[in-house]
Amino acid sequence: MNTFRRPGRGRTHPEKELRFSFDSKVYTGYEGDTLASALIANGVHLVGRSFKYHRPRGFIGAGSEEANALVAFDRGPGRKTPNVRATTIELFEGLVAHSQNNWPDVKFDVAAMNDMFSVFFPAGFYNKTFMWPKSFWDKVYEPAIRRLAGLGPAPTQPDKDHYASTYGHCEILIAGAGPAGIAAALAASDAGGRVILADEQVELGGSLLSVPQAVIEGMPAWQWLENSLEILRARENVRLMPRTTVIGYYHDNFLGLVERLTDHERSPAAELPRECLHRIRAGRAVLATGAIERPLVFADNDRPGIMLASAAQTYLNRYGVVVGDNVAVFTSHDSAYEAAFDLSDANVRIAAIIDLREGVPEALLEEANNRGIDVTTSAVVTGTSGRHRVRQICVNTMKNGVVEGGAKTIICDAVLVSGGWTPSVHLFSHSKGQLKWCQRVGAYLPDAPNENTLCVGACNGTFGLSNVLEEGAKAGGDGRTYKTSEPLSGTGEIFQSVPTDRDQTRIKAFVDFQNDVTDKDIKLAVREGFRSIEHVKRYTTNGMATDQGKTSNLNALQIASKAINRPIEQVGLTTFRPPYTPTTFGAVLGYRDGDSFEVTRKTSVDMWAEENAAVFEPVGLWRRARYFPRNGEDMQTAVNRESAATRHSLGIFDASTLGKIEIVGPDAAEFLNRMYTNPWTKLAAGRCRYGLLLGEDGYITDDGVIGRLADDRFHVTTTTGGAPRVLAMMEDFLQTEWPSLDVWLTSVTEQWAVIALNGPNARKLIEPFVDGIDLSLKAFPHMAVKEGKICGIETRLFRVSFSGELGFEINVPAHFGRALWETLYKAGEQFDITPYGTETMHVLRAEKGFIIVGQDTDGTVTPDDAGMSWAIGKKKPDFVGKRSLARPDLVASGRKQLVGLFTEDPEIVLQEGAQIVADRDQPIPMHMIGHVTSSYWSSTLGRSIAMALVKDGRTLNGTNVFVPMPEQTHVAKIGGTVSYDPEGARLDVV
Amino acid sequence: MLLIRCPYCEEERPEVEFSYAGEAHIARPADPSQLNDEQWAEYLFIRTNARGIHYERWCHRHGCARYFNAVRDTVTDKLQMTYKAGEPKPDAIGPSGGDK
């Protein structure tokens, strides 16, 4: 049996003994334990080293507020979680955990010398160091800090678990299943609405689990709890959610809940998700989130064994574990007495109660006296000692608030502290509810809500069991009263920081245990001029650790308020942000992982490409065949072959991802006139035109070929990635600026499969299959479009070319895409038809100087910058972006213009994105005049080709510029963008 | 996640169905060529950036795809009302974040 167990106490199951390992040492605990309670039962208090000074640390709490006891929870490869609070890990057979932030081990930690050199690590150390010479930072400070500071190491393997997510609705969502929450649930579910009662702990009951001696409605608290849960379980409209943390409270009563499903199991079923994120829209939220006890700030208050009084009470009453044999109590609040009495009744020696207050309720003193406990009032703990655990404390008396000399030493192995209670207003604050300072409680309390919210119980500053139950019931909609036993008293005083007789510059009194922030740091921040509590927080990092200051924010605020010499309500409070407790990325991600990370859009030809060994690339949400390697070809070899085949005979390309919008109506042409730079009125039915779309700011936003099928019907194509954006922009203008235009816009991207045939044999291939369209050069010239049939399938046939070769784009209803592709592919064998992917498509278009919007443009390129002034309808009075083209900055010289770039060494293929300079010999940092936008090896031309945006590029035609790269500086000559067939003769090959 | 009432669908729907579309009641000038550079820049770039009541546009992107207007308090993030495009600017309750 564990030395520190008290048989007969607690809710654990001694008949189910569990073995577990911590730092490779095997211990035993019971079912129902947490890792923390089981370690304490074994007398283990030293469980980690602190963040900055590497000081030995133990448990400060017993729940999710824990700031110190962060461990690495190891559930096997791919299942290691760093920085988990040992107080929230449920024990199971074979559990493995490790201490962290220490080397070589937790008892002998080399970096603990940080503590001795702490004069070098004051508040703002990191900020100040940044201002020192950069070389110091790179070479000295950063590596040192990285080695020494930090939390547990991040996992190195992919997460093996999977996660779930779901949406839900309810009339009332209750956060927290303590007495207030349960009373609210009983009342609310009586009325019939859907009720969700969520609590972060494995057992519902909250504070009731720690006070078995309380009496509710004439029965022991645990009996009342069991009866109440039985009633709630039986109600179909109630959903009880243990192990579920309400992590955030968002707009319009939308709450995020994370339910932990498998972390407590030794070998969970593989199909079970580890956690589930519930997104719940609630009619009303009842917040019954309780309160967290506040530590006292005194010298060396961080030794293992020094913990919150309520935590010790929980360890005893809930887990049957005592935190020591000889326990001292240091308090400014009545509630610590209850913990002391419970421990005393469990045969723990109470070394002393040291109370900061002058006046203590008589009833408490009497009870202490009955148990033979020595109470010293107006007294203060001025120091502690003990290397790996507290061994003794120094106690001084005070007179009129001033510490008197003559410290008395008290031997002890644990110290329970209580500085009062901090209501957990986090969720209320997430929802933008206003907080108000309450002097009675010494804390901020909920004031005006911003949502349909009710706060009940301790989180609302309501204490006393019957008060709490009745407030809960009222929030649930009934006015019932409760008869309960009441604690002896519930008052306390708030001490900003505990008075001391010591030299304050030489002691460390911790405020934020997780980030190692002392009261000295906060005072220093104020001395250095920080007045806003938000700035003090960032400068000292108080409250910025993974516990978000649950035990430290109020103490820090009070110390700052005193140092600033301004009332606390004028200093304000830092903002609470979700999540309430650390949340796994997995839970946030849910199902959106791996293949489900985002939608993969596939064309009707996609499977054929996969069967034919295509290498794919993502383009927007689409996956597109990038190239089709044969016999182990690398990409360049495949692209060389594909482009040669297309230029010399016939290439086939899946262009189905092109965005397509059908624009129909009597005002269709007028609408296009207003949207696109080009004129559309005179475009005849059966003809196409390249369209350029600008934003209202005058910059190129999209492009594509637009075919006029009839006077009132246009088939618009957009870039693959731009389709939704373009449709949204068109809808916006149509609906809100020109609602009188009689036009309809329909997205038809997914409705048409598009097979592009390019090469001198393209016409010969399709001619036999086409009905109703005369394909002769004269009847069906370049930039023609006709509706007809191919292989008996209705088609919109475009004669367009993005390669510079004779080209056709065959649109057929999407479900015929693959069948047509295979028919053409088979028939194309006579021409050695070659499928090509996006890479070859890019090379072919770059040889022709065709731009890719978003690659050769970047949202700051005008038509003139791109050398495309020809696309602007000069006679049009207006179109989107036209007025901006006359803005001074857009007509000024010195703009970057699109040019061709030809390396001196034709073998060099420049890197896309590489910067360009005019003078290779200038000192670093060089003056950059542009950058490479597109760059490829052109097998057709037997050299590299590139396009670039260069300042005043067109005026530099024929001159050399330089592209400095780490290994060497490349020389390149500026030229035109069209490198292949500038006359366009290839388009009309017969 | 906000609940937004689409004035066309006449239903309150979750924010994920909508996309934000900038400040409302900024009409595109009938003839932009008549505006000088300063006036055009004002139309193009200058927005209220209200702290308080804000008139703004939303699109029920994954619903009816219609654009409509809304009144939102940027401090509380509460939508006070929504109304169809083209309807007059309504009076809002609460401190105005700047009236343009």
Ligand SMILES: [Zn+2]
């Ligand atoms: Zn709608």
